[in-house]
Amino acid sequence: xxxxxxxxxxxxxxxxxxxxxxxxxxxxxxxxxxxxxxxxxxxxxxxxxxxxxxxxxxxxxxxxxxxxxxxxxxxxxxxxxxxxxxxxxxxxxxxxxxxxxxxxxxxxxxxxxxxxxxxxxxxxxxxxxxxxxxxxxxxxxxxxxxxxxxxxxxxxxxxxxxxxxxxxxxxxxxxxxxxxxxxxxxxxxxxxx
Numbered sequence: 001x002x003x004x005x006x007x008x009x010x011x012x013x014x015x016x017x018x019x020x021x022x023x024x025x026x027x028x029x030x031x032x033x034x035x036x037x038x039x040x041x042x043x044x045x046x047x048x049x050x051x052x053x054x055x056x057x058x059x060x061x062x063x064x065x066x067x068x069x070x071x072x073x074x075x076x077x078x079x080x081x082x083x084x085x086x087x088x089x090x091x092x093x094x095x096x097x098x099x100x101x102x103x104x105x106x107x108x109x110x111x112x113x114x115x116x117x118x119x120x121x122x123x124x125x126x127x128x129x130x131x132x133x134x135x136x137x138x139x140x141x142x143x144x145x146x147x148x149x150x151x152x153x154x155x156x157x158x159x160x161x162x163x164x165x166x167x168x169x170x171x172x173x174x175x176x177x178x179x180x181x182x183x184x185x186x187x188x189x190x191x192x193x
Contacts, residue, residue, distance in 0.1 A: 019186030
């Protein structure tokens with residue numbers, strides 16, 4: 001139903017998603033496309049991005065729990081806590097939900113947190129490190145790790161600008177869309193620096 005890719009460095013976090021929403025479960029060879037332009041990445045405030053893959057309706061319900069707060073003051077840690085508290089109460093289709101939360105934490109360090117229905121929404125947080133990028137992704141119907149290893153990580157050494165990062169992530173989603181008909185090439189991008 002979706003693809004989300006994220007890259008965190010020492011001074012930025014960028015996320016790119018596709019825009020396709022399909023009816024779940026998928027039956028037959030072609031999915032029933034509900035919409036071609038659903039953004040799956042949201043800038044919560046100047047410090048934090050949230051993106052998702054999987055059951056779109058469930059993910060949106062989970063993320064909308066943040067709207068109960070004045071989001072400009074939410075820290076990354078508080079955002080993760082709110083999502084973890086809301087998620088178990090939302091009914092999720094068998095495809096599941098995978099959330100990525102990236103940006104600057106309370107200490108000003110860039111981190112990337114992943115949580116999902118398959119792991120009972122237990123958050124896993126990694127800090128950005130000098131000389132390396134945190135690269136994460138999720139896709140509803142395709143194993144994403146081989147795509148990251150083959151399409152994204154080899155290009156990281158050649159990145160000179162955020163445009164290079166966006167181009168790499170767009171290209172990966174485009175190749176995923178060729179194989180996985182639940183993904184399209186309508187891109188949504190967000191960035192915190």
